[in-house]
Amino acid sequence: MPRRLIRVSRIREGRPFPLGATFDGLGVNFALYSANATKVELCLFDSRGRESERIVLPEYTDEVWHGYLPDARPGQLYGYRVHGPYEPDAGHRFNPNKLLLDPYAKRIVGQVKWSPALFGYVLGHRDKDLSFDRRDSAPSMPKCAVVDPAFTWGADRPPETPWQKTVIYEAHVRGLTMRHPAVPDAWRGTFAGLQVDEVVDHIISLGVTAVELLPVHAYVDDSHLLERGLRNYWGYNTIGFFAPQARYMASDTVGEFKQMVARLHRAGLEVILDVVYNHTAEGNELGPTLSFRGIDNRSYYRLSEGRHYINDTGTGNTLDLTNPGALRMVNDSLRYWVEEMHVDGFRFDLATILGRERHGFDPRGGFLDACRQDPVLSRVKLIAEPWDVGPGGYQVGSFPPGWAEWNDRFRDNVRAFWRGDEGQLAEFATRITGSADLFDKGGRRPTASVNFVTAHDGFTLRDLVSYDGKHNDSNGEENRDGTDHNLSANYGAEGDTDDAGINALRARQQRNLLATLFLSQGTPMLLAGDESGRSQRGNNNAYCQDNELTWLDWEAANQEEAKSLTDFVRRLGEIRARYRLLHHGRFFRGQYDEALGLKDVTWLLPDGSEMADEHWHDPHGRALMMRLDGRSPSSGLNEPGSEVTLLLLVNAAADTVGFTLPEITGEHWRVLVDTSQAREGQSIAGGERWDAVDRSLALLAVERDATA
Structure with missing residues (x-):
């Protein structure tokens, strides 16, 4: 009382x-x-x-x-x-x-x-x-x-990185800094820790332009996890959409978050927040009364016959964004994080929910329309996870102009292709050129496809090439949780091994997957720690593991093998930034320019001849060459310095494949990337044979002085 x-x-x-x-x-x-x-x-x-x-x-x-x-x-x-x-x-x-x-x-x-x-x-x-x-x-x-919003931002300015130059780094506030030796103990796992120079410098060195943070809104630890000695690590259990999670603050002021944003902006890095506006931590009708349920249950939640909750999220409840009050709360929250906290964009968890009207998903629904016309929200990056568990919930490619989307079709095809699955070649060509089948409409660009091979949910990159199946026993659910659709392979041994041959193949496959990610059209997203071969020992659902299983091991990242992989990622970042053909923001259409005798993209067989329809439908096809030519008017790169030709050689077969390099009059091909690490930096004449070892990729270039 x-x-x-x-x-x-x-x-x-x-x-x-x-x-x-x-x-x-x-x-x-x-x-x-x-x-x-x-x-x-x-x-x-x-x-x-x-x-x-x-x-x-x-x-x-x-x-x-x-x-x-x-x-x-x-x-x-x-x-x-x-x-x-x-x-x-x-x-x-x-x-x-x-x-x-x-x-x-x-x-x-x-x-x-x-x-x-x-x-x-x-x-x-x-x-x-x-x-x-x-x-x-x-x-x-x-x-x-109650907070005092006063904060001196000084000269802070948003980087406003164009979409075509954007490279995203998905990271967890705690996981990124808990074990970093340069971060003071009191700052580890906090927004303050993300301001440390050594952390920021590492991120920048990868060619990254934006840090996407897993949920930082205030969230609740599930009671069943606490009973098992675990807790909610990922944070997809929000209870406060305006408040930063207290666990991530070394101080008692929200100004710490603002300081982090200002520091990352000063380094040229954008800050994107992973946000969870699809449900809250209150669960279904048997859940606790913490906020929305007791304030106005019927206004905030989608209900079925009054008492029960519609569960299109799989978490017990679903926010009702057809209600004006709930819709206003979400939009007010988004504007607050942009205007007051200076963030640069959002990744929306289970975003199909946000576009659900009473009749189902609608790309012209109230929330999506509100974002598109809003003078604040329409100018920041908006990224949808375009699915939920409700009816008609899979909506990849269906979001309106102005939105980018996580492209799981890219993830699954690239994994299956490099694993050696049959019938993947034609789709692989579509995915690495921006997934036009999904996004080429309404003036959307290849950058609408957020390409990823791994994310927080699922295997890390190293585990993807080290385990045939998931190993989630430490989650306390008898390994029943987490997906079984991993498209992974262990190449001869489950988990860590001393077999040199297996380890060499795993290392090459990691390089293949990373190179495919960085050299594809679209917006690449790199999972933090993949650049150094981080493992979660086969756990593909580490949502409840707030411990050394999920925290980045910076000591291990300094070992020779890990440093080699990190250097490879840095090289990929440099190459992507240098060559506009790799991020030019238009779909390749294979258009032929008669005057120049060129196409913007040409698909070639290993023998150098152009691919025909029957080759695309060959279920055993696992090798091709992709030639990109910046001299083609349809490439959209008719500017000085753009006269470059790139050649991507891909061999996902389990055997060596011989490629005949296209002839370039008076020029030589220079090897930019070779995942077999045999010929990087070499110069090779057109017409020569390139023997690509099993499961390898190479990128070659011919550069001309367009200003001469």
Whole structure:
């Protein structure tokens, strides 16, 4: 119970906008959206987390409850108790005994302490969620904190890297810095740790232009994980869409996140956030009441017959972005992270959910349209994970102009091709030239395809070539979790081995996969640690492993084999940046220019003759040459310095294949990349034979002085 009553004269009317707790230098305005509540109490807490006051918000305007406290200051801890009907069958789950987090809280202090009091119903009751629990949840709940938004950004400017020059590095805040020797102990695993020069310099050296961070919004550790001595590592369990996760802060101020952004911007790196607006940590009807459920369940969640939740996310609940209040919250959150925190873009988890209308996915749906016309959001990078588990949930290539998409078709084909699967050659050609079959519409460019071979979810690159199957026993689910569709191979031994031949092939396959990623049209995304051969010992679902299994081992990264792979990635980054033919932002169409006798792209058999239809349909085809010519008008590179011809030689067969190099009058081919590491840097005349060892790739170039 509150320790003292509020004086009537102290609370003022305030304003319904902006939502959340807003400090204006003199006091704090509190505003909370709830279309169906009957009363809202603002609860204040002292520094020890003890409730000191309950204040009824005096005004209700346009479905927003609001009030102004002239003596409130930054650092004030608060939460809400919301009154209304408890009628689960009608979609209402109001319970004022439960302390609720403000959906617009900019900082959340403390962690959820799992107890029966967190649930709006009586655990174990025969009526399940139809029962009503009267226990106070405040002692088990984290608290919201008022923040002072003041921050001196100085000369900070967004890098605004063009899409065609973008290279993404997917990383985890903790995983990247927990074991880095240059990061002070107190900064490890935090936003402060990402500011350390040695960390930033490493990222830049790879040719990376953007750091994509796994979820940093405040999230909840699942109770079943804590019971097993684990916790939610990836962070796809959000409860606060405006607040940074406290675990990632070395200090007690959100300014630490801003400092990190400013430091990365100064290095020319963009910051992209992986965001989870498809569901919350409250789960289904049997989950806890932490925020949205108790504030206005029927407005925030998609419901089936009132009581039950639609579960298109596979996590128990689904946010309802057809509701104006929920849609506004998501868009306000996105704008906050751009305008106040200076981030440069977002990767949307299970983004099909965000485009779901009542009838299903709609590329012209409310949220997608809102982003496209928004003057703030339309100018940052928007990346969709274009699938969910609901009906019609797979929507790769279906998002509207202005969006990029994770391309799992690239991932699966490239893995299968290099593994030696049959019938992959034709699709491989489509994938490495930007996946026009998926994205060439509405003026979209190859950059709409975010290409990746590995990501946080699944095998690391090293494990992809070291394990035939998953090994997730440490997750405590008897290896039932995680996908079985890995398209991996161990090449003769499961896991680590001392066999020199197997290890040499694995190393070459890693180079093949990395080279394919960097040399393909589209936007490459590199998983942090793949550049040094990081392993998770065969765990392909390490979502709950916040330990040395998932943290980057920087000591191992300094060993000879790892350094060699890192140097190879750096070389790939340099080559991609240097040659505009590799990132020119247009689809190759194979158009022939009669005056020059050139095509922008030409597909050749190993003997040097041009490929015909029957060759594309040969299920045993595993080798080809791709010639890209910058002199072709259709290449779009008619600028000085663009007269370069590139030749990609690909051999995914298990045997050596002889290639006859195309003749170039008066010129020699220079070897830029050779994953067999036999001929890099050499100069070879056209017409000569190139014996490509089994499972290898090479990139050759002829450069001419276009200004002469």
